[in-house]
Amino acid sequence: MKKAEIFMASFWAALSVAIILEVRFIPFTRQPVGWEKGLGPEAGWFPYWLAVLMLVCSLIVLIPKVLRGVKEGLAEDQAFVSVEGFIAVMRAVLPMVIYVVTLPWLGFYLGSTLYLVYYLRAVGKHSWTLSLLTGTIFSVTIFLIFENALKLTLAKGFIEPILNQFL
């Protein structure tokens, strides 16, 4: 767990440094961070000092963890997740990322069907019939709900011309 803790705290520290640079030093995104006389803080004051405070807090978490890590060694570190747990999470996260990345081309309806069929079949070990049925029925249902009932147009990808005939 120590490594994960150190990683997380470093993440917050890095994020606050990035924000401090963004608000204060990078020419295109720089904001005034001062205190205007008679008016109070300027636009960048609030985010700038918040980021400074966040940096301080993340260092408070980080430094003792690193010191103890150096003293006791990280070798006998307890695992952050079990191997099975990690595999299970990766099996869910990777297709999720693929789903999002391919969204502009596949759209929500085709993408959802593929994602559901994959997940039910590969992770859930359900039968092909159930997987295909769930995938299809789900997409048809959300199509009817979003496009017909709620009149919200979701991304449809390359099958847009085909789907539009049903509207």
Next chain:
Amino acid sequence: MLDILSGLSLGIDVTFTMSNLMIGFLGVVLGMLFGLLPGLGPLNGVAILLPVTFVLPPESSMIFIAAIYYAGTAGGAITSITLNIPGTPMAAATCLDGHPMAQKGEGAIAIFSAATASLIGGTLSCLGFVFLAPPLANYALMFGPPEFFALMVVAFACFGGLAGKSVTKTIIMTIFGLLLACVGMDVMTGNARLTFGYMGLFNGVTFLTAVVGMFGVGEVLTTIEKGIKAQIIHPNVTWKDYIQSLRLIVKHKFLVILNAIFGFFIGVLPGAGATPASFMAYGFSKSFSKNSKEWGTGIPEGVMTTESSNHAASTGAFVPMVTLGIPGSPLAAIVLGGMLIWGLVPGPRLFIEQPRFVWGLIVAGFVVNILAYIFEVSLVPVLMKVLKTPFTILTPIIVIFCLITGYVQNFGMMEVIQVLVFGILGYFCKKTDYPVSPLILAVVLGPMTEWTFRQSLQQSGGSPMIFLTHPISLILLLASVVLYAVPVYKNIKDRQREKQEAAA
């Protein structure tokens, strides 16, 4: 008194329309589903289903949300009793006596007495709401920007003291939330802030992407990792059990009522939601009970205590939200964000400007409680079948709904990616004990916090002394210092004691 009566009649007017009752019933069904599923609670249900309400008028939206909320809180008890896994965090304390009862073959009695205790807790706290909220709102009407800023700080401090193990981590999450709220156009100057020069961030980070990411995708990932495998104890359900449970409720009526009152006031405090309330109620009732040794071995009193208090606390959490504009629990924080999207300004003026909404909410509270009760009690065997739904079907469906929610914010990819990022971040935060609720609270209250802060300073001509010269704001700020200091002090004491023990 008279305005309360006229308010209630207005609320009855709003609630008892065919469409609103239908919406309420739909909310009960969906809420019950979320409550039953282990790992997902009404909090996740509200987060995932909130976008549905944007096509409804605010009153109907609120009825829908309240229905999910109450039914979810009630449904969680069934899972706790039959599976020994809390269906919702609020029902975690119900496992303590509920599951031993199921093992003894009294599962049906446990479920029925939990349901009835929930109904009593919910109804009593709605009554409490009716009498406490209007005067509180009246009092808060004289608050100006400095007082509201101080109130926000108190809300953050309350979440800080209670939400997590480490105060520093809570503060980091709060600040992160406030920073997220800063992203995009600054309302006062029009400057683009924290966009890193990327136009996609000019619209800002909407609170919904953070909410569905963290409470939808993130929660699902956590549940996947745990891989829930548990034995369901399937109790036989008969009407005799129901009558028996009613007898038990009558026998322990004072316990149920006292815990409802206790839970309500814990709920009213900002930050403390239903989960701490039910554990505290259980602890107190156990230590004051004559047969305190039997608690935890499967006695109905244990189930009644936790269910009555967690339901009452759920309602209590709405009081500061409606009257002061600061939420009493993580769930209320999400509802508060929803109210902003519905075009309402939470705070004391709500009672004057939106009486239909406020009184509709109050009356809906009563109605939805009863609906959830009837639904639960009459369908216990069916509801237990829901528990057998494989998680591998629900997981991808919940994920897809979360991503769609992101998309419909702006009809662009930016928000979908945000949901995914928040989901993965939420999973890591959970694993490393960074509490998520303070972040959500900060994203919701962030704009108001900065706005009231800068407005106060404009009022005072740039002098920060304004927060200390206004008495109410001074008291609130001192209170928040204490709230942050108490857990820090306790941590240091604990560490000293550990060292002493290690030395000895």
